[in-house]
Amino acid sequence: MAELEDPLEIAGVELPNRLYRAPLLECAGNGPDAVDALIRELTPAAESEVGLICQGATIVRGEGGCAAPGMTRVHDPAFVSKLTRLTDAIHDRGSRIFVQLEHGGLRSMETWHAGYRAENSDLRQLAVSRPPPVLRALDRVGFLSYDAHVLGTAEVYDLAEDFGRSASYAIDAGYDGIHIAGANMGIVQQFLSPFYNRRTDEFGGSLAERTRFLELVHDEIRRRVGPDVPIMTKVPAETTAPRFVRKHLSLSDGVRICDRLTAIGFDALVPVQASVFWDASIVRGAFPACAWRDERFREGYADAFGSKTRAGMVAFLNWFQSKKYDFDSAWNRPFTSRVASRVSVPVLAEGGIRNRDEIDRLLGGGDCDAVGMGRPFYAEPRLPARILGERSEESKRSAICENCNNCTVPQATGARGVCRTPSVLEKRGELRKTGAYGGEQSDG
Structure with a gap:
């Protein structure tokens, strides 16, 4: 039986404990302040002794x-080399x-962000196959x-090479491992989903063939970074797809993908349940009414x-x-449990985990x-200071996040991912006054 404070080894990299900061949007971009922004965003978690930080999705093309x-791009080695300051700060x-x-x-801004499309009218989405009929219908009505x-086929190989190059730049900059964004409709x-993938070449058809791109990405990264760098990935099961979507990844499909990825050499897996669409099944929780009403973001939403x-x-x-996808505690547990019982590599769980008893x-x-x-x-940048360590009152060992999603919706406007809910901020202030987060007072 593992304890949260126990170390965990992933392909030779030892994590000091089993709590990690899951990938989030840091919204740091690539400007002159990008590295400083990432340091401010991520070092509070390291200062409060989190075992692993997964820097949120970074883009492999320019x-x-x-x-x-x-979102930060990591296609340029000159920029990525500057991130050594970040990795040094985390390691220190x-x-x-x-x-x-x-x-x-197909989930890129060139699909859904009107202002971005107007400024980049010549930019096209990369697609695995022609967009599914339901998405083409949304295009016809202008949504x-x-x-x-x-x-x-050759371009698929080129894209895999971009993943490999970006990975090598990151390892040279001091990152301890590579995490592939294998879910969240990217x-x-x-490639994995039969809803999107109707290819007739080596990357489409059976589940094994649809997994081929992810395997190719793994091999390309491994070729460039060597055998000792951990490579992990999210693995989706499209269990919350609407009923009218007849072809999607079942939970059993997700388990079979995990089996294949373990066999080809992935060092850790993050099984997650979601939909075929970018919808509330990813975050779950309450409707973020405060965020939608906030005058500061009205123009950005428009x-x-x-x-x-x-x-x-x-x-x-x-x-x-939000009525369909209300908050569900540890909602990926049915998936992670099945995978953990089958594979020989570490299985990481995230999604709706909020307190120490649940973690245990x-x-x-x-x-x-x-x-x-x-x-x-977002609510508590120094959360590990309260979750790790000696046991105390349960009320002090639960995250104060209210799952209201007021942190996420404004990100559509380019705003930072921060907690904006007054009741949560008040609780954080009270905890800080009592010294719950240790001596450091900055939230990054």
Whole structure:
């Protein structure tokens, strides 16, 4: 039975404990202040002794592919070399850091962000196959905009090489490992999913053939970084896909993908349940009414979605989905438990994990080997100081995050991912006054 404070080894890299900061949008971009912004964002978690920090999705190409404003690109070795300051800062505080590599494909801003499309009118989405009929219908009514470029076979190999190059730049900059963004509707999931992938070459067809791109990415990274660098990935099961989506990844499909990825050499897996769409099933929780009403973001929403009226329509859909995808504690447990019982590599769990008792049950029951939290770090950048260590009152060992999602919706405008909920901020202030986060007072 594992304890949260126990160390964990992933392919030779030892994590000091089994708590990790799950990938989040840092919104640091690539400007002159990008490295400083990442240091401010990530070092509080390291100072409070989190075992691993997974820097959120970074883009492997110089144009296109961003799923949200402000995502950092890691295609340029000159820029990535500057991130040595970040990795040194994390290591100096005793933690480890992996970088998550991503390309959004059909989920990129060139699909949904009206202002970005207007400024980049010649930019096309990369697609695994022609967009599915339901997405083409949304394009016809003007809700989304598709001018997709379907990748040829040679171009698929080129994209895998971009993942490999970016990984090598990151390892040279001191990152401890590579995390592939294999879920959340990015291009890797689009290759895996029968909803998106209707290719007739070596990258489409059976589940094994649809897994081929992720295997190719692994091999390309391994060729460039060597045998001793950990490579992990998220693995999706599209269990929350709407009923009208007949072809999608079942939970059994997700387990079979994990079996294949273990066999080809992935060093850790993060099984997650989601949909085929970018919807509330990814974050779950309450409708973020405060964020939608916030006057500071009204113009940004209108720019992102095309007008204030259209932004209102998106807000309504957000409200509607929140009724279906209310918060569910440890919602990936059925998936991680099945995978953990089958594979020989560490299985990491995230999604709706909020308190120490829950963590102890997951680790003690063999449902996973490490536990990650995401949005709670927006609410408490120094959360590990309260979760790790000697046991205390349960009220002091639960994240104060209210799962309200007021942190996430403004990111469509390019705003930082920070907690904006007054009741949560008040609780954080009270905890700080009592010394719950240790001597450091800055939130990064």
